[in-house]
Amino acid sequence: MSQLSLPFLTTREAPQAHSDTRAAPPSGPRLERSVSLEEPRPHLAMAARLAEGLQRMVREPVEVELTDNAWTMVSYRRVEGRLRFRLHHMFGAAGDDVITALAGFTGHKRKQHGRTIDLFVKQNRALIRSSPERDDVPLTTRGRVHDLREIYDDLNRRHFDGRIDARIGWGRKPPGRRRRSIKMGVYLHDRRLIRLHPALDDEQVPRLFVELVVFHEMLHQHLPPTEGASGRRCVHGPEFRAAERKFPGYEQARAWEKAHLHLLLRRS
Ligand SMILES: [Zn+2]
Structure with a gap:
């Protein structure tokens, strides 16, 4: 899995979210078999x-x-x-x-x-081909309140010279009990897919905050994880954090997040 989560609200990402590292490829024999077949x-x-x-x-x-x-x-x-x-x-x-x-x-x-x-x-x-699922999975980009396609296109133009190549969509509401943390967004590298938590599609969530989450996920494509000194994969390295802080309205969006976390958690 190369699923990356956005740890705005959680202080660290689950280690298993980063298991697709150089150091830990899946087991050998199974791979060999799949190679000879495919x-x-x-x-x-x-x-x-x-x-x-x-x-x-x-x-x-x-x-x-x-x-x-x-x-x-x-x-x-x-x-x-x-x-x-x-x-x-x-x-x-x-x-x-x-x-x-x-x-x-x-x-x-x-x-x-x-x-x-x-x-x-x-x-x-x-x-580099993205996985075949890429074009099959229908994605909802236009939410009830926020239109992710429009936000993504706008950010791509303003901050990335239109170079980010990803699909974007709202995730489904996860079943189950109330959560103590929520993943605002994920970027799936191998599918070039950005997914946002549906709790963000709400009148009370300002566009600026949704923009920052989308921007963060787009940055993951722009600045892929690097290998840190210890050999561990570094997802949000100094360069990443610096680029993220340059987002116009960054402080404001983070302040909103701090003040309204409870709102989001209630909806997640
Ligand atoms: Zn992230």
Whole structure:
């Protein structure tokens, strides 16, 4: 799951919301099976070529699995004496420089090699496909009070040069008892989907606050999580927080949130 929650009201995000980290890919055997069933054959040849190139450089046995994951481009871990890479299939076309960077990424100069990899990913961005569900799920964008499509388009123009590419919609009202916290919004990286909590679609919730929540979720696409010094995924890093604070009306929106949290909780 690469589901990210907005911790405006909760002080921290649930750790399981970030389990799709480089350090913790899902279990191996299951993946291998799914690859042989789902990946077209050329991928196997490309994976073998990459594995060969990488193996020469890291001087240990390497396995490569090419994925179509729209979020994690590169991950690796050591399993039973092997270095197992999971790479987006764009790396099938990687040249020697990028293969060198992938090998180097597992060593001490991560940062330097990471830059080469980032550049390659940027250049091949068009190959990143969002999941097939993307166009199937009908989304309600126009709420009773707030029109998310309009807010999103406006923010995209004003703050992102129209470069954010996501779908947006209101979530469904979650069943169950009263909550002590509410997730205002989520951004699902692999589906490029922003979902807002339906409690925000209310006359008493000012547009400015809804805007800030939408802006926050859009920022997640603009500034994807980074890997912190400890190797843990950092979702709301300093750069993210700084960018968020630049949102016009940020203080005002946060002040409203503090004063009216009880309203939202009652509705969630
Ligand atoms: Zn967030």
